[in-house]
Amino acid sequence: MHLARxxxxxxxxxxxxxxxxxxVFADGMGTREHDLLEARALGTVFGDRLARLPVTAPHGLVGRLCAGTPALNVATALLAMRDGVVPPVGNLTDPDPAYGLHLITGGPRRMPVDVAMVNARGYGGFNSCLVLTSTT
Structure with a gap:
C-alpha cells in the first residue's frame, strides 16, 4: 500500500x-483495478470516516492528462479552497458502491475547504500525495 504510505x-x-x-482529490486513474487500489488505500488511511469524506476526481471532465493530471488537480483544489466549491467526479454517472467512497457526483458541491488532499500515481510505482491547507 504505497499510496497509503x-x-x-x-x-x-x-x-x-x-x-x-x-x-480528497483522487488520482482516479479510471480503471477498475487501479481505482480499487486507490479506494483501499484511502480506506487504510481514513478508516470508517471514508464513507463520509467527500472524494472527487474532476479531471474526468477533460480526460486523463497523464503527468498533467496532478497539476490540474492541485490548481482545482486551490480554487475549491478559495471559492468553497468542489467540482464533481468528471463523467461518472453510476458510481460503484463497492468502493465505499463518498463521491461528489452530479454537480459541484458548495462546502468550506480548509484542507485538501491531492493524490497522484503513475505506472511503475510512482505514488505521491500533497496536502494543501488554507492560510485563513
Whole structure:
C-alpha cells in the first residue's frame, strides 16, 4: 500500500491527521483495478470516516492528462479552497458502491475547504500525495 504510505507521510509532514482533511482529490486513474487500489488505500488511511469524506476526481471532465493530471488537480483544489466549491467526479454517472467512497457526483458541491488532499500515481510505482491547507 504505497499510496497509503504517501498519504500518511503527507499528513505527518503537514502536522495533520486524517480527521483534518475536508476533501480528497483522487488520482482516479479510471480503471477498475487501479481505482480499487486507490479506494483501499484511502480506506487504510481514513478508516470508517471514508464513507463520509467527500472524494472527487474532476479531471474526468477533460480526460486523463497523464503527468498533467496532478497539476490540474492541485490548481482545482486551490480554487475549491478559495471559492468553497468542489467540482464533481468528471463523467461518472453510476458510481460503484463497492468502493465505499463518498463521491461528489452530479454537480459541484458548495462546502468550506480548509484542507485538501491531492493524490497522484503513475505506472511503475510512482505514488505521491500533497496536502494543501488554507492560510485563513
Amino acid at each position: 504517501a498519504m500518511r507521510q503527507a499528513l505527518d509532514d503537514a502536522g495533520l491527521t486524517p480527521d483534518d482533511v475536508d476533501v
